[in-house]
Each structure stands twice: as structure tokens, then as C-alpha cells.
Amino acid sequence: xxxxxxxxxxxxxxxxxxxxxxxxxxxxxxxxxxxxxxxxxxxxxxxxxxxxxxxxxxxxxxxxxxxxxxxxxxxxxxxxxxxxxxxxxxxxxxxxxxxxxxxxxxxxxxxxxxxxxxxxxxxxxxxxxxxxxxxxxxxxxxxxxxxxxxxxxxxxxxxxxxxxxxxxxxxxxxxxxxxxxxxxxxxxxxxxxxxxxxxxxxxxxxxxxxxxxxxxxxxxxxxxxxxxxxxxxxxxxxxxxxxxxxxxxx
Amino acid sequence: xxxxxxxxxxxxxxxxxxxxxxxxxxxxxxxxxxxxxxxxxxxxxxxxxxxxxxxxxxxxxxxxxxxxxxxxxxxxxxxxxxxxxxxxxxxxxxxxxxxxxxxxxxxxxxxxxxxxxxxxxxxxxxxxxxxxxxxxxxxxxxxxxxxxxxxxxxxxxxxxxxxxxxxxxxxxxxxxxxxxxxxxxxxxxxxxxxxxxxxxxxxxxxxxxxxxxxxxxxxxxxxxxxxxxxxxxxxxxxxxxxxxxxxxxxxxxxxxxxxxxxxxxxxxxxxxxxxxxxxxxxxxxxxxxxxxxxxxxxxxxxxxxxxxxxxxxxxxxxxxxxxxxxxxxxxxxxxxxxxxxxxxxxxxxxxxxxxxxxxxxxxxxxxxxxxxxxxxxxxxxxxxxxxxxx
Numbered sequence: 010x011x012x013x014x015x016x017x018x019x020x021x022x023x024x025x026x027x028x029x030x031x032x033x034x035x036x037x038x039x040x041x042x043x044x045x046x047x048x049x050x051x052x053x054x055x056x057x058x059x060x061x062x063x064x065x066x067x068x069x070x071x072x073x074x075x076x077x078x079x080x081x082x083x084x085x086x087x088x089x090x091x092x093x094x095x096x097x098x099x100x101x102x103x104x105x106x107x108x109x110x111x112x113x114x115x116x117x118x119x120x121x122x123x124x125x126x127x128x129x130x131x132x133x134x135x136x137x138x139x140x141x142x143x144x145x146x147x148x149x150x151x152x153x154x155x156x157x158x159x160x161x162x163x164x165x166x167x168x169x170x171x172x173x174x175x176x177x178x179x180x181x182x183x184x185x186x187x188x189x190x191x192x193x194x195x196x197x198x199x200x201x202x203x204x205x206x207x208x209x210x211x212x213x214x215x216x217x218x219x220x221x222x223x224x225x226x227x228x229x230x231x232x233x234x235x236x237x238x239x240x241x242x243x244x245x246x247x248x249x250x251x252x253x254x255x256x257x258x259x
Numbered sequence: 260x261x262x263x264x265x266x267x268x269x270x271x272x273x274x275x276x277x278x279x280x281x282x283x284x285x286x287x288x289x290x291x292x293x294x295x296x297x298x299x300x301x302x303x304x305x306x307x308x309x310x311x312x313x314x315x316x317x318x319x320x321x322x323x324x325x326x327x328x329x330x331x332x333x334x335x336x337x338x339x340x341x342x343x344x345x346x347x348x349x350x351x352x353x354x355x356x357x358x359x360x361x362x363x364x365x366x367x368x369x370x371x372x373x374x375x376x377x378x379x380x381x382x383x384x385x386x387x388x389x390x391x392x393x394x395x396x397x398x399x400x401x402x403x404x405x406x407x408x409x410x411x412x413x414x415x416x417x418x419x420x421x422x423x424x425x426x427x428x429x430x431x432x433x434x435x436x437x438x439x440x441x442x443x444x445x446x447x448x449x450x451x452x453x454x455x456x457x458x459x460x461x462x463x464x465x466x467x468x469x470x471x472x473x474x475x476x477x478x479x480x481x482x483x484x485x486x487x488x489x490x491x492x493x494x495x496x497x498x499x500x501x502x503x504x505x506x507x508x509x510x511x512x513x514x515x516x517x518x519x520x521x522x523x524x525x526x527x528x529x530x531x532x533x534x535x536x537x538x539x540x541x542x543x544x545x546x547x548x549x550x551x552x553x554x555x556x557x558x559x560x561x562x563x564x565x566x567x568x569x570x571x572x573x574x575x576x577x578x579x580x581x582x583x584x585x586x587x588x589x590x591x592x593x594x595x596x597x598x599x600x601x602x603x604x605x606x607x608x609x610x611x612x613x614x615x616x617x618x619x620x621x622x623x624x625x626x627x628x629x630x631x632x633x634x635x636x637x638x639x640x641x642x643x644x645x646x647x648x649x
């Protein structure tokens with residue numbers, strides 16, 4: 010094509026656009042932006058309505074019934090690790106992973122003396138579980154009946170975002186199932202088969218771990234966390250996950 | 260550079276060099292994929308240096324690195340195409356192609372990094388989670404690459420009006436995908452050094468910086484490969500990219516400064532994470548590569564030489580891209596380096612992480628995809644790239 014021919018062609022540059030056409034284009038751009046933004050904002054909405062005036066929800070505001078939870082009577086733990094052994098055996102936990110473990114902290118008592126406190130940890134089955142929010146394929150969710158955070162290994166793509174998101178280091182990747190594995194309060198291995206307690210609770214000789222339905226005022230867990238003059242705390246409350254594993258000393 | 264800016268004679272392209280680069284890129288892809296196959300066979304927990312406590316490592320950083328470059332190129336291309344008026348228009352067609360191949364490099368790395376990539380395509384469609392930033396990021400980046408391919412097709416067939424429209428759609432999609440990538444980290448309250456509203460915007464700032472650097476370096480490589488003297492329009496376009504680099508190195512440095520000031524007045528966990536970069540295990544990565552080579556030095560070089568030398572422009576662009584690579588690595592690792600239970604007995608203050616050979620091989624696969632794409636672009640779309648503005 011020669012220069013002369015080119016000069017006679019209709020220009021396609023921006024000066025040929027009419028004002029109406031520009032406006033229409035802008036509207037489409039805004040609509041597309043709005044649609045995407047709407048979706049992005051959705052991603053910030055919490056998974057479940059959660060209630061938490063303090064670390065223990067007010068009686069009657071538990072989202073589930075049974076609302077399974079665990080109370081750990083921290084100072085009674087002697088680190089015998091029978092809970093860990095029972096968990097490994099019951100849930101086929103490989104040697105490189107754990108669903109529950111026991112941490113150790115040291116507190117100074119002054120004059121070169123200190124006390125050692127053992128802290129059992131496990132999945133906190135949070136009311137606002139960050140792991141559930143971030144999973145791209147809904148491979149993990151809050152069980153609608155019990156509030157237990159469960160996994161479907163066949164949906165897990167192994168992106169490990171749930172592991173990054175969990176404030177409690179409660180998840181690990183299990184090579185055998187090619188999926189992230191975690192504590193499910195023994196829902197699959199025991200509760201669904203009529204047992205009333207997870208294996209770790211059953212195995213504990215010091216009655217450290219108390220399991221039950223927080224929505225039932227007659228349950229032991231309810232009575233422990235609502236007892237007068239009792240200090241109740243949770244781990245990492247600042248993350249806003251609203252955990253269902255409570256710690257007490259009494 | 261101005262010395263040859265008026266030259267118009269075309270020299271024969273360096274086909275031998277292009278061939279070499281193509282085979283080298285394919286070799287990179289081959290050894291990278293071999294590394295991934297090895298990792299699958301022995302298990303990622305053996306092949307990669309990641310652990311339960313540090314589930315993400317260099318590969319997540321490299322994925323973000325390529326994805327962020329892609330966003331920058333796509334956004335800058337859309338601005339050049341749609342608004343005109345800036346001198347980068349002659350570079351815009353190449354930017355679209357480079358954006359596509361950078362994103363394909365990112366997909367290659369993340370596809371090989373995750374444990375079960377075969378569950379992903381159906382999983383994200385059959386079991387979507389609209390509260391997941393990963394889901395949005397993947398969906399939007401997936402859409403963006405499709406839209407950009409269409410845009411490229413329209414550019415090649417000279418249907419420019421619709422191409423501009425698709426370019427804007429792609430840029431919006433990429434920008435939102437990019438900020439969702441930021442939110443993947445920034446919405447995790449369990450990781451205080453990531454958490455907050457800074458990261459999604461910081462990622463976009465890094466995208467503009469990396470995109471400007473990428474178009475400079477690839478245009479420079481192209482002219483070496485094609486043995487073609489640089490024309491004045493192209494050089495002016497690169498100078499505009501240079502101005503963007505100056506501005507963005509300043510802004511990114513400022514944003515980095517505020518992140519550390521903010522961390523220093525926060526709790527101990529944040530302070531420890533910041534210290535891991537300032538004087539801890541990541542200090543050399545941070546001071547030498549991310550800050551020195553990646554931001555300060557190129558910024559100063561560009562200002563001192565007043566953007567007059569193509570060689571300095573290209574060197575600065577290369578430095579910025581190296582710095583951004585380290586920046587992504589540092590961002591990922593520093594967010595996880597302080598263990599949750601660092602105050603307990605027997606738990607170290609910092610977790611250790613050194614990438615494994617298999618991880619490096621996967622990075623090479625990503626580089627191979629970008630290198631291969633670059634050569635393909637030079638071979639088949641050279642006329643379109645060189646045709647300049649539309």
C-alpha cells in the first residue's frame with residue numbers, strides 16, 4: 010500500500026470516536042469493574058455469622074447444636090503424650106505429621122526458679138475459620154450439623170493456602186491421601202460410629218481434655234467455661250477466628 | 260543511543276542466535292518439568308524445602324513475580340493503546356505478547372508447584388469458593404490470558420477498535436487479579452507481616468515497575484536479536500518506560516520504608532518479621548538485592564544519566580527485575596519466618612528455609628516458558644511489534 014492510499018483511508022485513531030461512543034465504552038468498563046469488585050468484596054465476608062462478646066460466646070448464641078468444642082484444663086497436663094498416640098492410631102496419622110501435639114512453655118517464678126506448663130494444641134474448629142474462607146475448591150468446610158471443620162481429600166488441590174491461613178498450625182499435607190489432613194474431633198473415626206468422645210479425650214489419664222456440646226447447658230464443657238471465678242482463654246484471639254477450643258486452669 | 264536513533268536500514272536478523280535461544284528455552288522447560296516429575300515421584304515434602312510451618316516458599320514468590328510482571332505489561336499496554344498521548348504506544352503490541360507469556364510462565368510454575376494440579380481445572384468450576392482470593396485470582400488471571408489472546412488476534416488482523424476494547428477489559432481483569440493475589444497474603448490475619456491493606460496496592464505498584472522494566476529489557480534484547488538499530492520512536496517509548504521506572508522505584512521504596520516503620524511500632528511478632536529482613540537471615544537478600552540492586556541503584560542510574568543511554572536503561576531494567584525477584588521471595592518468606600509458637604520451649608525464633616534443587620528447576624521451567632515465548636514473538640509477530648502504534 011502506498012502512502013497516498015494510506016492518507017485516504019479513514020483514520021482509526023481516538024479523534025474519530027464520538028462522545029457517545031466514549032461514554033458507552035466508559036459505562037461498559039465501569040460495569041465490568043463493578044462486577045469484579047463485587048466478587049472481590051464477597052471474598053472478605055466471613056463464612057459464618059459468629060458471636061463473641063468475650064472469648065466464650067454468650068449462652069444461646071452458638072451457631073450449631075450440637076456445637077462441639079473442647080476445654081483444655083491446662084495445668085493438669087503432664088505431657089504423657091497418650092493423646093498423641095491415640096490420635097495417631099485412630100486416625101492413621103503418619104510419622105511426619107500430627108493432628109494434635111503438646112507445646113511446652115516455661116514461666117519464671119523468680120530467683121532462678123521456673124515452672125513448665127504443657128499446652129495441648131489441636132484444630133480449634135473456629136466459628137470464623139480462615140482455612141475455610143481461603144480454600145479455592147471448598148475442600149474444607151464447617152459441618153452444618155456439628156460445626157466441626159472437615160475435609161474432603163478428593164477436592165484438595167494441594168495449594169496449602171489453608172495451612173498458611175490457619176493461626177494454629179493445625180494442618181499438614183498427608184502424602185498418602187494427597188490432601189491436607191487435620192483434626193476432625195474424630196468425627197469420621199469415632200463420633201459417626203456412636204462414640205461420644207474423640208480418641209485423645211478417651212486416652213488422657215489426667216482428665217485434661219473435656220469434649221462436648223457447648224450448646225447444651227448441662228454439658229461439662231458448658232459448665233466449665235461458664236463457671237464463676239474461672240479464667241477462660243483461647244489461643245491467638247487477635248486473629249478473629251473465634252475458636253472453639255478453650256483453656257482453663259481450674 | 261541517540262547516535263543510531265535515526266537509522267532506518269534493516270540488517271538481517273540473527274536467526275542463529277534466535278534458534279539457540281529457542282532450544283535453550285525448550286531445554287529449560289524440559290529440565291524444569293523433569294524436576295517437577297521427580298518432585299511428584301518422591302513427594303513434594305522430600306523434594307521441596309517447604310514444611311508444615313512454612314508451606315509456601317520460593318515458588319509461590321516466583322509465581323507472583325511472573326504474574327505481577329504480566330499485570331504491569333498489560334496495564335501499561337492498555338494505557339498506551341487506549342489513551343494514546345504517551346510515547347510508549349510503539350511498544351504496546353509487544354507488551355501484550357510479553358504479558359501473555361509472563362502469565363503463562365506464572366501458570367507453569369504454579370501448576371508444577373501445587374500437589375494435585377489435575378484436580379484444579381474441574382475443582383474450581385464444580386466446587387467454587389467465592390470467598391477465596393485464590394479462586395478469584397486464578398479465575399481472573401485465567402480470563403485475562405484468554406482476553407489477551409483474543410486481543411492479540413485482533414491486533415494481528417488489524418481490527419484495532421475492538422482490540423483496544425479487549426485490551427482495556429484485559430487490563431481491568433489483570434489489575435483485579437493482581438490485587439486478589441495481594442489479598443491472598445494480605446487477608447491472612449494469622450500472618451501479621453502480610454496482613455493489612457498495603458499489599459494489594461503494593462503489588463500493583465510493583466506491577467507497573469516490573470512491567471516498565473520488562474518492556475525495556477525485552478525490547479533491547481529484541482533489537483540485539485534482530486540486529487536492528489533502534490528507531491527514534493521506539494527509543495522515546497523506552498525513555499517513557501524509564502520515567503515510569505524512576506517514579507515507581509521511588510514509590511516502592513517509600514512504601515517499603517513505611518512498612519518497616521509500621522512494623523517497628525507494632526507487636527513483637529511483626530518486629531521480629533521485619534528484623535528478619537533488616538538484620539536477620541534475609542538481610543543480604545533484602546539490603547543487597549531488593550533495595551540496593553533492585554531499587555536504589557537503578558533509580559539513581561536513571562536519574563544521573565537522564566534516560567539518555569539505552570544501555571543504562573536496559574541495565575537499570577535488568578537490575579529492577581532481579582530486585583523484584585528477590586522482593587517476592589523476601590515477601591513470601593518473611594511472612595512465615597516467625598513461628599506461631601516462637602515463645603514456647605524448643606521453638607526457634609526464626610524458621611529456616613533454603614530452596615531445594617527441585618525448586619530451582621521449577622523456576623527454570625518458568626524462565627524457559629518466557630524465553631520460548633519471547634523467541635516465538637520475535638519470529639512470528641515481529642512485523643506487528645515493529646509496526647508500532649495503532
